[in-house]
C-alpha cells in the first residue's frame with residue numbers, strides 16, 4: 001500500500017486547520033491554501049499525495065474548477081471534508097469533485113468532529129468513505145492516531161448526506177433549546193429528524209445502515225447536543241430573536257445548515273419528499289415564520305404510526321425496520337413474463353402488496369412450458385403454482401396470498417389498448433402488459449408499478465407516465481461484492497510468529513478462507529500472505545505450489561497466488577473467481593484442474609463447461625457435427641488448454657517438444673469439455689468441474705449445477721460480471737455474484753476477485769476502458 005507523505009489542504013478555516021494539525025502530528029508534510037493565502041494553488045498541490053478539500057460548500061465548485069484548470073495529473077487522492085449540498089443538481093461535495101476529476105480516487109471524510117474539541121487533543125472518531133478501497137486505506141492510515149480513530153466505509157453518498165443533513169437539524173435543535181422546550185422535545189426532534197434523513201438517503205440511493213453510523217447518527221448527536229456547533233448556535237440565536245445576519249456575524253464562521261436547508265426545501269417541493277423539519281428551518285431562515293410558529297407547525301402535523309416496514313420490492317427482508325413515515329398505501333405490482341420466468345417464487349416476494357398478472361403473461365408462459373431448459377422448468381412451476389391458487393378462489397376476482405396481498409389475473413380489455421399512446425402498436429405483447437398496468441393505475445386508488453426485467457419496456461412505461469422497476473429481490477449490490485481479500489496490520493513480532501510457527505491467532509472478524517495480506521505496521525512494504533482458518537480463528541500460510549508451477553503456470557500477482565491457494569486445497573469444494581478479461585481466472589482454474597487430475601490423480605476427471613450465449617451477433621446456422629458447431633463457444637477454453645498443454649510459459653514462449661494435447665487427455669477420459677446444457681440432470685462424482693462465464697447464469701441455474709455435485713467433486717465458477725450476454729441478468733442479479741455472497745460464510749467455499757490484468761497492457765486497458 002502506498003503511504004501518503006505530503007498533504008495539500010484547501011481551506012484555512014477551523015476545519016482545514018484542524019485537519020492540518022492531525023496530519024502534521026502523524027509526520028506528514030502539510031501545505032495549506034486559502035483564497036487569501038500568498039502561496040499559489042499550484043505550488044500547494046504539486047506532488048502532494050492527498051488533496052484535501054476543506055472550504056465551505058459555497059466555494060467548493062469554484063475552487064475545484066481552479067484546480068482542474070491547473071491540469072496537475074490524476075495521481076493524488078482527493079479527500080472531501082466539506083459538509084453541504086450544492087443547489088444545482090443536488091450534488092454532494094464529492095460528486096462535485098468527481099464531475100471534474102473523473103480519473104482521480106475520491107474519498108469523503110465525515111463524522112462527529114467538532115473541530116474545537118479535536119484541536120484541543122480530545123479523542124474523536126471519523127469515517128473515510130470511498131468506493132476505492134485502496135484510496136480509503138491510504139487516507140485512513142494518514143489520519144489515524146491514538147486520539148483520532150478512523151473507520152472506512154464504502155458508501156460515500158450516505159456518509160456525505162448524513163454530514164450535510166445533520167447541520168439543518170442542528171439549527172432546528174438550537175431553536176428548540178433556545179426556546180427552552182426541554183429534553184423531551186429535543187429528543188423527539190432529533191429522532192424524527194433521523195426519519196427525515198433516511199427519507200432523503202432513500203431518495204438518493206444511499207445505504208440505510210450508513211445513517212446509523214458515525215457519519216449519520218454520530219454526527220447528528222454531536223452537532224445537536226453541543227453548543228460548539230455553529231449550526232446549533234445559529235438556531236439558538238434565532239430563537240433569542242436575533243436576525244440570521246446577526247447570528248452569522250456573531251459566530252464568524254460557516255454554518256452550512258443555512259444553505260443546505262434551502263436546498264432541501266427545494267428538493268422536498270420539487271420531488272414531493274416529505275421533509276417537514278427542513279422545510280420549517282428554511283422558512284424560519286428566510287424570516288417567513290417565527291421560531292414559535294415553526295415548532296407549532298411541527299407539532300400540529302397529522303397523527304401517524306411511528307414504525308413501518310418499507311414496502312418495497314427490493315430485498316425488503318434485508319431492510320431494518322426503518323423509522324420512516326408510513327407509506328400508508330399498499331402498492332399494486334404488475335408482473336411481466338420475464339420476472340416469473342426468471343424466478344417463479346417472485347409471487348411470494350412482494351410482501352403484503354397486491355400482485356397482478358396480465359392474461360398476456362399467462363399466454364406467454366404457456367408458450368415456454370414445453371422447453372427442456374431452465375425457462376421451461378420455471379414456466380411449468382408457475383403454472384403449477386397458479387393452478388394451486390385456484391383452490392383459494394377465482395384468480396380473476398383475486399385470491400389472498402399468505403402475506404396478505406391479493407393476487408389476480410387481469411384480462412386485456414379493448415378499452416385498455418385504446419388508451420395506449422398512438423405510437424405504440426396495439427398487438428405487441430409488451431404493449432398489452434403495459435396497457436393493463438396503465439389501466440389499473442387509472443382505476444386504482446393505490447400506486448401501480450410495472451415490474452419487468454426488460455429495459456425497453458421500463459423506458460416505455462416511463463414515457464407513458466407509469467412507474468416501472470427491475471425485479472431485484474435476488475440482487476446483490478455488485479459494487480459491494482465480497483472481494484475475498486483483506487489487509488491486516490500487525491506488529492513485526494506477530495509477523496515473525498506467523499513465519500516461525502506457520503500460523504497466527506487472529507482476533508478480528510474475517511470470513512472463512514478469506515485471503516489475508518499481513519502488513520508490518522512499522523514497514524508497510526513488508527508483507528506476508530495467508531488464509532484465514534475460521535475453525536480455530538488463525539491465519540495460516542498459503543499452499544506453496546511446486547517450483548515448476550501448476551501445470552507450468554506460475555502466479556503473477558498476489559491475487560493469483562490467493563486464487564491458486566483455494567484451487568489447490570482439496571478441502572475447499574467451491575471456488576469462485578471473479579475478474580475482468582485477462583486477469584487469468586480461467587487459466588488458473590484450468591491449470592489447477594489439470595494438475596489435480598493428471599498429476600495428483602485426486603479427481604477422476606476435469607470437466608470444463610460454459611453456458612452458451614453467443615457473443616455479439618449470433619453466428620446463425622453453422623455447418624458440421626455437434627463438436628464443430630459448438631467449437632466457437634468452447635474455443636476460449638481450448639485456447640487456455642492449448643496454452644497450458646503446449647507448454648507455453650507465462651511469457652508465451654513455447655519449448656520445442658510439444659506436450660500432450662487436449663485431445664489426448666479427452667481420449668484418456670481425463671478431460672471433458674461440454675456446454676452446460678448437457679451437464680444438467682447428471683450427478684457429477686469425483687470431478688474437478690469448472691463452469692466458465694458463470695456470470696451468464698441465473699441464481700436458479702447455478703443452484704441446479706451446485707446441487708448436482710457428487711461425492712468428492714470440486715466446483716470452480718469463473719466469470720466477469722461486466723461481460724454479460726444473458727439479457728435477463730446483470731452485474732448484480734447474476735448467479736455468480738449471488739453465489740459469492742451466499743457462500744462467503746461457508747468453510748467449504750472460497751472466493752477471490754482478481755483485479756489485475758496480466759494479458760498485455762492493451763488487453764488490460766481495453767478491459768478497463770471499454
Ligand SMILES: NC(=O)C1=CN([C@@H]2O[C@H](COP(=O)(O)OP(=O)(O)OC[C@H]3O[C@@H](n4cnc5c(N)ncnc54)[C@H](O)[C@@H]3O)[C@@H](O)[C@H]2O)C=CC1
Pocket residue numbers: 010011012013014015016034035036054055056057058059060062063081082083084113114115116252253254256
Ligand atoms: N469546523 C468543524 O468542526 C467542521 C467543519 N466541517 C465542514 O468543513 C467545511 C469548512 O468548515 P470550517 O473550516 O469550519 O469553516 P470556516 O468558516 O472556518 O472556513 C471556511 C473556509 O472556506 C473558505 N471559503 C468560504 N467561501 C469560499 C469561497 N467562496 N471560495 C473559496 N473559499 C471559500 C474560507 O476562506 C475558509 O478557508 C464546512 O463545509 C463544514 O461543514 C466538517 C467537519 C467539522
Ligand SMILES: O=C(CO)COP(=O)(O)O
Pocket residue numbers: 083111112113114115167170219222223228229230231232254255256
Ligand atoms: O460538522 C461538524 C461536526 O461534526 C461541525 O458542525 P458545525 O459546522 O455546526 O460547527
